[in-house]
Amino acid sequence: MGETETTPLYLMFSHFSDVRERARILSIDIRRERFQIYCISEWPTFDVGWPQEGTLHLPIILQVKAVIFRDKPDGHSDQVPYILIWQDMIENPPPWLKPFLPPKAGPTEILALRKAEKETDYAPSAPLSGSPCARASSGTRRQTHRTAPPPNAGPADSTALPLRAMGPPDETGEQLMLYWPFSTSDLYNWKTQNAKFSDNPRDLIGLLDTVLFTHQPTWDDC
Known part of the structure; x- marks a missing residue:
C-alpha cells in the first residue's frame, strides 16, 4: 500500500480538531467543507502561487490574504476567517506542524512579507488564551x-x-x-x-x- 502524501491541507485536516480549537480561541467560526473549497478551488485562482494542496510558505499566505482583504468587488470577506486561522497556525505552529515548516525567511522573503503586509490592512490581533x-x-x-x-x-x-x-x-x-x-x-x-x-x-x-x-x-x- 502506498503512503499518503503529507501536504499542508492534509496536515490541517488530519489535525482539524486542533485547528478548530485554535479558531475557537481566536473567536473564529470555520467549517471543514469551506476550508477545503477555498484551499483547493478559490485560492489557487488568485495567481499568487497558492497550490491546491495548500502551502506553509508565509509570503504566499500573506499574498492570498492581501487579495481577500481587497475592497469590493475584488475582496472576499467570507474567506477572511479561513486565511486568518491558516496564517495563525503557521506563525504559532503546534508541535505536529513544526517539523514541516520551511526554513525561516531570508532577506528576499522578508521584503515580500513586508510588501504583502503593506497591501493588507491587518486584522486585529486575537487575545492570548489566558487573557x-x-x-x-x-x-x-x-x-x-x-x-x-x-x-x-x-x-x-x-x-x-x-x-x-x-x-x-x-x-x-x-x-x-x-x-x-x-x-x-x-x-x-x-x-x-x-x-x-x-x-x-x-x-x-x-x-x-x-x-x-x-x-x-x-x-x-x-
Whole structure:
C-alpha cells in the first residue's frame, strides 16, 4: 500500500480538531467543507502561487490574504476567517506542524512579507488564551458585519465597542467590522467613563442605542 502524501491541507485536516480549537480561541467560526473549497478551488485562482494542496510558505499566505482583504468587488470577506486561522497556525505552529515548516525567511522573503503586509490592512490581533478577553469569549463566534456608524454614534474609543474595523472602507463608505466580545477591562472602562443612569439617562440611552446598532449582540453575550 502506498503512503499518503503529507501536504499542508492534509496536515490541517488530519489535525482539524486542533485547528478548530485554535479558531475557537481566536473567536473564529470555520467549517471543514469551506476550508477545503477555498484551499483547493478559490485560492489557487488568485495567481499568487497558492497550490491546491495548500502551502506553509508565509509570503504566499500573506499574498492570498492581501487579495481577500481587497475592497469590493475584488475582496472576499467570507474567506477572511479561513486565511486568518491558516496564517495563525503557521506563525504559532503546534508541535505536529513544526517539523514541516520551511526554513525561516531570508532577506528576499522578508521584503515580500513586508510588501504583502503593506497591501493588507491587518486584522486585529486575537487575545492570548489566558487573557480575560479570551476567557470571556469562550464558545463565542466571530462575526463580520458591513455597517456604517449611526449619525450620533460618537467616538468609538470612548465606548469600547466590540466591533473593530477590518480593512479599508468600500466604495460606498461602509466599513467591514469584526465582532469582538467585550472584555472585563472594556466593561470597567465603560463604567468609569460614563455617568450613572439616574444622573444622565438620556446620554446612557443614546450610548446603548449605539452599542445595539454596531454590536448586534448574540446570546453568547448574555
